[in-house]
Amino acid sequence: MIEKLELNHLRMLSALYEHGTVSAAAEALDVSQQAASLQLKRVREILGDPLFVRTGHGMVPTAYGQLIEPHVRQLLTLIHAMPMPTSIPLEEIERTLSISATDHAQRIIVGDLIRELRRAAPRVKVKISNIESAGLVRRMQEGEIGVAFTSNGYVPEGLLSTPLFTERYVCVAGRPLTEGPGALALEALVEHDFLVVSPAVPSFDGSAGSWFEQQGLRRRVVASVPSFFMALQYLRQSDMVAFMPSRLLPCDGLFEVPLKKYPPGFEVVAAYHPSAMSDSLLTWVLDCVRANCGKAR
Known part of the structure; x- marks a missing residue:
């Protein structure tokens, strides 16, 4: 049953440990007292223990409630410590960026991109391969390729693309x-x-x-x-x-x-897998390439 615990349940327990009453916990969490009471009832059902009992000075944890308190706090600490996609500074990202590109795109786009990456993200390594439409979706889904620079007509179904410039x-x-x-x-x-x-x-x-x-x-x-x-x-x-x-x-x-x-002519695009949309490095790469291509017009 413990796998049925939700984040809101943990937050409710933490607030009760800290404030000692359902009303004070509800106010701290900005929910109604009824909602807080229902959450406590659900947690008691999941864990099979009252967890808190009423006294003349509010609510105090049971023996089991005291036992799990450090676990509740540790779980919340770990959750709060999870980095957001945009919270990692670019200069601290340490990974390999794999780029697949036509020789035309390598000449026009990739050279400038590598130079900018060396300045902004010195811990990022770059691996370049020639464009291959066959298997591109699978290789991107598996993380083998991060971004592809090619013409719009060579982007397989299942990938997203961002226009960069039109070549004549x-x-x-x-x-x-x-x-x-x-x-x-x-x-x-x-x-x-x-x-x-x-x-x-x-x-x-x-x-x-x-x-x-x-x-x-x-x-x-x-x-x-x-x-x-x-x-x-x-x-x-x-x-x-x-x-x-x-x-x-x-x-x-x-x-x-x-x-x-x-x-x-043909439209040159950056193609990437939908799973990479929240990748902060990819977002920076797309912004950088669009800016460089705009300057070259």
Whole structure:
């Protein structure tokens, strides 16, 4: 039966030990005397002992009531000592923050974040891994990954996400494709071979495939790579063209191809498990990243 004791029961016992009457205990707890009497009755039923008896000077604990008094006080002390999610100073947090991120997000977000973390939370270690959508929910639920920085389209169902910024695309190639300041027509652009970046699952579709179809055009994709950084390197060494995130440019050895129309960009988000919503470190990380991304606009 003891497992049926509630926090309010312990608080009532503690108030009776201290004040000696039901009325005084009720006043200290800011409840009615009737409510206090009902709580005492319930505790007596649970523990199978009167706990307190009336005397000419109020109520005094029984032998069993005296026996459990230090336990009641100890339990309340432990409960009151429990830290709240936001009560631990950032500089005292000692743990590992595991981040999963695309190479684009690692370049734009993670470098600045690590620098800020070293200043604000020097006891926090950071572990970075490349983004993998498969198994991300399970790994976050089990605490293996704390936060992921990726595009909105790669956030699996079951995770929460916070928008950080919208990235736009720029068309680039290893050599100039236009003469002068004029823009290249899309009909001329699709005559070139394309390279696409597909970070999570290898694919020749790319993010702009459906956009070209909406323009009534079909491009020829000849290479698919998982990394924006390697894509930039491959473009330097070939005659392919590609759409690259603007925040990774300019890049030595690559030339922007001006166009009249561009495919829509993508939203970069921070993804995390719902169980981490009250994590003070995660809250600080999200605030820090949003502030840094805002400055970079």
